[in-house]
Amino acid sequence: MPTILRAKCIVAGDAGVGKSSICQVFHSDSAQFPKNYTMTTSVELLVKPVNIPDSRDQVEMYMYDSAGKEIFSENVIKFWDHPSVVMIVYDVTDETSFSSCIKWLERVRAMKSQTNIPGVLIANKIDLDQRRLISPKEGKDLAMSNGLEYFECSAKEMQNVDTPFFYMAHEFHKMYQERLQVYSSLA
Amino acid sequence: MFDVALASGGAQIALSTSSDDSHPPEHMIDGTDETFWTTTGLYPQEVIVRFQALMSINSVELSSYDVQNIALETSESDSIDSFEPLAEKEVERTDHQLQTVEVSVGERRAQCLRIIINSGYDHFVAVHRLKVNGKALHG
Amino acid sequence: MSQRPPTSSRPTSGRAPGTAAGRQPGTATRLTTAMNPAAARPGSRGGQVAGGVALNSQVTVVDRPTTQQGLGGMKTAKPGQGRRQVMDKTYFLGQIRSKINELNAEVVRLTKEIENASDENSSFLAYEKRAEALASEIRDLQGELGDYNTLVDKLTTDEDIQDVEFDCNNLKSQNDRESKKIEEMFDIKKQKEDQIQLLETEMDQERRMADNVVNDMKPEMRQRYMQLKDLNEHLLRQLETGQQELDQLNTKTESLQEELSQSQVKQEAVRLYDQLHELEGKRSSLQEEARMRGTPAEERERLLKQVKEDNQEIASMERQTKEQQEKIDQMRDEITQLDLDIEENQGERNQKYKELKKREESMDEFLSTFDENKMQELTKISEVESNVVTLLENMSRNMGRFTNLPTPKDLMSMKEDLEFKEDEMKKSEMTTIELAAQRDKLQQDLAKMDQFEEKLHEEQVILQRKVADMEKELTTYGDLEKLRADAEEKKKKLMEDRVILQRRREVFKRLIQHLTIKYEGLKTQLNENETYTQLSNLEKKWQHHEQNNYTMKEFISARTMECDYTPISRRVNSIMDHFNAKLQTHMAGKTSY
Structure with missing residues (x-):
């Protein structure tokens, strides 16, 4: 029987960067874009199961699409208690959203400081090429310095939206397998 | 006084919020530390163990890993509404070693025992063994 | 001593009640009367203070301080403010002493001021000298600065040193020329002065000669001469005095005229005087006429005579004018004739002139394009020459070959051979093409064969594995009993699982029901809560606003992006840098002297 894991994925970032759009596009399988x-x-809260390749297991992504406004x-x-994975989103045409990424990440990580929470850094709105202010290199550097994986996507074009979720699900599944190994070794 | 939460003694898992086929909750009540039940993420998780009959329990022992906060409830009947809180305990973290959680209760009549894991130190939690010391109530 | 009131303001003791402001509106009105003579009235203009400060209080301004008894004069400081009442000798002595002290003090002060002034004067002279010296220094330095500036300009504009020397030489030659001119002028001036000297000496000589002549004259003549000389002098003096009087009278009339023009009354008077003059003149003339009038007959005769005279004059004048007109016409005809003649001559000459001019133009054109055409023609000639040379070479070569020409029969045979060989060649070409195609095909076949072989290998491996698996399965399937037992076990286990899971499902359902009931209860509770409904309404409104906000922001950013000039400016800058670099390399390559 396939195992169904459940991952609490917190989607955080500044207001208007596209968190709800990304979640809805992923949830509806690229059917609709708000x-x-x-x-x-x-x-x-949006829930969507993700299949793990090379395995019959599924990871149900419980996406907690959070509000971005400071209020x-x-x-x-x-x-945000007990997050499993974290997704920080920023807008490539807005520099403030990029600089607040660290703030959001710290807030999420503070909820569960003892464990390592795998996460991704998403650069959204890459379809607005002329207004793009933040280069991929900057994003990658920030992601790497904070232990996140860097992805670029455009929710509007429905491009590359699934990849970060698949990555997170895969990481979660990997963690589970590792944990099982640890538990087996305890006995 | 014996372990009333043993599958061989007729205890059953009435409800479990996580179920991995290779590590089902039945591994908690098989009396050995080698097999274990693992959660599949998220908190809180809970397991309801149903004893064969109405018992009077004195203490509960758990061998687990990465559990941080655990709560116990008992119910004298099979219905969900009648669970009464028994104890709540914070557990210390032990690296690469099983945690042993002991809760002494006094005398408590119970047919079902509900174990709620409110939080853990990691994303997943494993319970290797559950031991409930008590005796059967006759009548 | 009481304060002397400041000269520009009114004394405060005589202030009328109501001036609460402590300023002096009296002065203000005074000032305004001076400034608008047409419109100012003391008291009414209290609101328009010259400084533009608004008067807040209702001030009734009076110019002259009034007492209860009516207008009073300027009140000096009242007695009883520190003065003695009894005025006797000692009082006046005291007064005098105080005055003397004051005077002494003033004297001392004035002497001090005088000393200061003299010191300042002397220092002033010294400072003036220093100022002059510094000014001259400044002039020198400015001259140097100008030189340096020109030098810097020359350096920045990369002028060759030759140009600079050239300019320098130009300036020097100019300077020389101008100095020469000045010298010439100086010489001329000297000459003129010498001439003046000569003339003066001549004049002296003439005067002496005149004196001699006078002395040689007879005494009678001398007397008459002297008389005439005196008369001359006298008349000269009279002339001078008359001239002076005339000047005086002129100035006087001018001043009187000015006065007249200023005052209207006097202008009127003058006009009336003029009228009077005229009328008096008329009157006198009329009186004369009345005197002179004789009988009407005499008058008529006189008038007739006058008329006749006038007619005669008119006739003579008309004749004269006619003659003049005829003369004028004649002259005009002559002029036109001359013009025509000139034009005829000119016409011929003009045409010739025009033709010559045209020819000259064509010749100039020809000359200017001559060089180019010449070059072109020369190049053409050289090309043609080379062509001719090559053709000649070809011809000579062919002529040389003529000797080796075969006979017509041989030619025919050779042609046949040629055709035959060509056919053969074509055939062999085609065969090569075909052979190449066949080769390609065979190579492809070979490649396919290789692939097949590989696939076969793989299939063989797979099949072997399958065989192994099948053999294993054979063993397992062979053991039917075991299989059945396994199946039974599995079935049992699955049934048990099913039971367990069903039970668990029941429990879950109950739990879920329990939780949903709780949840529904909470939800209804929440919806009943007024604050919650209000909050949700407000949230919806806020969402609506945020939507608007967001669309606005998107619009703004899209528009600003359109007007964004930074990429264009960056491109422009880079192109400029490129261009400058290229210029630099070009210039660096050019300047080498």
């Missing part, structure tokens, strides 16, 4: 900007108040930050932190 054209109008709807500000997320508090947290939206909601206290409220949103209440939903």
